[in-house]
Amino acid sequence: MSECMLKLENIVAGYGYGPDIIKNINLELNKGDIKCIIGPNGAGKSTVLKAIAGIITPRNGTVSFKSEIGDLELSGMETYEIMKTGLCFIPQDRSLFNTLTVSENLAMAGYTINDKHDLRDRIEEALDTFPRLKERLTQYAGTMSGGEQQQLIFARAIILRPRVILIDEPSLGLAPAIVEQAFKHIENIAAKGVSILLVEQNARRGLASSNFGTVMDLGEIVFEKPASEVLIDDRIQELYLGKRKKK
């Protein structure tokens, strides 16, 4: 058995005073795994990630995370505190600071690292992985192409050397070739032992890069299977295309 990095138990969450969007979510993420959450619109996929990252506080349940300094209970912590523990969240809207330069964006990614030399080494390392960014250091992040912005996001993510990365819709708004690249980056990062929890609207593409698939509907997990077996499950058709009439 490989190590369990992130474990959600009975998570319930919603926005403001509104109803519960996700109910009783139980989920485990092992070291080096890529797990992809799929499901129809409004199933609560993104909400799961937001609840883990502390952007919304879970109303019930626990999120245990195996950080470098031992097991941590994340629910109830502030987002910025969670980000210091080695968990990284890449939201849908890319989360770059558009009117800061690329190097300022990278420096901010290492905001929690106090050792200047260490930070410089890490930025060097990230730039070696994404050499394209080296030519762009003084450019505003918002003026780069979609693919370059995507690279900057992954570069920022690996600077913190996280153990778990949560990614919301990596393919959103990108050209097909860039989507391919994004998933390449995701696979490369996972190959280094980082666990990745992914939400993806493009179920086929998301699952192709993942080991496991989790299917959600109406705020609950319907089933979980190895990625290659998810799409051939009968229940998938019901979810996306509606129930089949009983013969």
Added chain:
Amino acid sequence: MFIIQTIILGLCLGFVYALMATGLTLIFGVMRIVNLAHPIFILVGAFAAYYLFVIFGMDPIFAIPLCAATTAILGAVTYKLVFEKDAGSQTYSEMTVLLTFGTAMVLDGTLSYLFKNTQRITSPPYATDAIFIGDIFLPTAQLYSGLISVALIIGLGLFLKFSKLGIAIRATSLSRVNAELVGIDVKFVCIFSFVLGCALAGAAGSLVSFVFSFFPAKHWEWIAILMSLVVLGGMGSILGVVISAAILSVMASLVGAFIAPAWSTMVFFVALFVMLLVKPHGMFGKYLE
């Protein structure tokens, strides 16, 4: 010659206005607080400078750190008492307009009670002096206050541009959520920028104390001018505020010199009016979309 002199004097005054408005625009940019109490903090700084001068004979320029510290502490207390409780609220930005208005009223009343509504001005030796460069006549009060304002604004700019906390402040003003996602303690950054903004108000107050005569209700006049500068520059943009202050202040002194002094304040409001019609985001604005 007369024109050049008018322009230089306008510029000096413009930089003082710019310093008065930078704190306001900084606080708006980072925290989305439209701080109507900002000018009264400037007044508190001015009163501090006045009494330091009258009682201890302290030069207002050297009193800048003390005045800034006074308003910084007052700002921190105000933040704790007035803003902190509702910081997470959905209608925070709208609410702060009322909260800061109330704060301004309270401080205005307190100042009037303590110091009475008489006109005051700090009078260090250079307040009434002047130097000549060729034929150009420069009152030292305006000259010094303008130069020191420029120095303080450049200092602030360097801090925001290069220091880690400065970049974090800019990052937070772009997006609070994204700032949290890289591990920035947004609450701390907010308090820090609020206190920094108030300290800038205090520093400006000390300079203002020997340039303008002031009394406790003076801040209502200032808030109108400062808001016009902030909107014109683009809410939250410090560079924008400096440029709009410089341009408008020069225009105002030209109007004052060649038409009539009574019309000079009009420049600020006409500019605000035109800007809101033509380009409501302001020159460098990115927030009001």
